[in-house]
Amino acid sequence: MKQQTIILTGGGTAGHVSLNQAILPSLLEQGYDVHYIGSDEGIEKELIGEAFPHVPFYGIASGKLRRYFSMKNFTDPFKVLAGVMQAFRIIKKVKPQVIFSKGGFVSVPVVMAAKLASVPVVIHESDVTPGLANKIALPFASHVFTIFEETLKHLPQEKATCTGSIIRPELFKGEKARGLSFCGFTTLKPVLLVMGGSLGSVVLNEALRKNLPELLKQFYIIHLCGKGHYDQALAAMPGYKQFEYVTTELPDLLHAADFIVSRAGSNSIFEFLALHKPMLLVPLSAQKSRGDQILNANLFKKQGYAEVLQEEELTKESFLKSVYTLTERKVEMVATMEQTPKPKTPDEMAALILHYKK
CATH class of the missing domain: 3.40.50.2000 (Glycogen Phosphorylase B;)
Structure with missing residues (x-):
């Protein structure tokens, strides 16, 4: 049987990479061919490269999404567009069954490209309210998982689930x-x-x-x-x-x-x-x-x-x-x-993501 493939994306800060780091061993142990899309400038290239040197890493263009005025707001949309095209080519080449996005600016063009390529996308939101990148990604996603129960009121009820925290073993x-x-x-x-x-x-x-x-x-x-x-x-x-x-x-x-x-x-x-x-x-x-x-x-x-x-x-x-x-x-x-529920394991989180594969 042909080996199945999954693409992970997310970056900019360690917080947008840590969950991907946690679930990667589980996916590899299950025999998945795992690929990572990030930016060359973000910390994700270093973190994934050091821990998983055999996982292919692709750097794409990524514009920053700003809530304040900057001249770069006029040029960065073109970077996002370039990133969409780069991500689309990678997706068509790799042919993943599902894409998992941890967020950060670099994930936006990947999620958009996935929609164009008809590949299901699962995204993850760590904060109480969705970040700007995930807000943009939401219409293109099949499902979104959250850490906080309070986050669900900011998301479409039919495609949002609270998993609680996921901690690296x-x-x-x-x-x-x-x-x-x-x-x-x-x-x-x-x-x-x-x-x-x-x-x-x-x-x-x-x-x-x-x-x-x-x-x-x-x-x-x-x-x-x-x-x-x-x-x-x-x-x-x-x-x-x-x-x-x-x-x-x-x-x-x-x-x-x-x-x-x-x-x-x-x-x-x-x-x-x-x-x-x-x-x-x-x-x-x-x-x-x-x-x-x-x-x-x-x-x-x-x-x-x-x-x-x-x-x-x-x-x-x-x-x-x-x-x-x-x-x-x-x-x-x-x-x-000590009274709080135990966090989910990476294996449990990986299973939730893989439920949405095509």
Whole structure:
């Protein structure tokens, strides 16, 4: 019997790649011929290439979809059109039975091309409200899966299902001892992990580094600062370990952490929830985003999983106060997290996607 094929797409940030990374091993184990369409500039090329070097990767043109005025708004539609044509040629060559889109700007031309090629498309929405890319993709999709139940009210009832979170199995295989050893830490103090996403966060980096002398009295600190944000002057500071970005070591570092300070991207916060890690969330401000992280963070706070500090209120003093509040709420927060349903496995998610293949 001829080997069946599936195309995955999504990129721009690690959040638009992580679910694809999670389900890829399951698809390969089931004997599917898996291909990936992304952009050459996005982080997806590096992440997929490193973890799955034998999976064919195709870079296509992709315009950014902006909600604000920019001269590039007049030229980027032509990039999207070029991307549609490139994706269409790839689809006709590869002949997939289904395409799965995790979102991000690069997914838009792929989803449009799939419709032209009469290939079913399944898309995934991680945030409380659909992102612009997925809003555009929605009319071309056979079905959309969501993490939040609240998202369903923003989508057509007949083609939307809430699956809950999907967590990579390797996340649960991390080891605290290995994470501590990787950083050169012991068990003498709790560990505070601060991360600003794959691209880093300047405001989070600054707030942490201004408070290092005070925080290091109580914590060991792991700082995922983002590419280009490593501070050489702090490299030798005892108890403080900074990394621009980590991949295979991340599960160990998450298990080593007692508390986490982070942005509020849905993929990350559901991973923290699955590991029962008390979290302080500093969502991207409405001025810097469409406000999706604010909704994610506020919902997690309402459910008792997180403390929230809005970016507009972020100062040296408020950061320190919020971290201390987080430590005070640890027992209560962990107890609440332990009552949540178990997340779906990648195998279960892959089965849901494959249900729509032609």
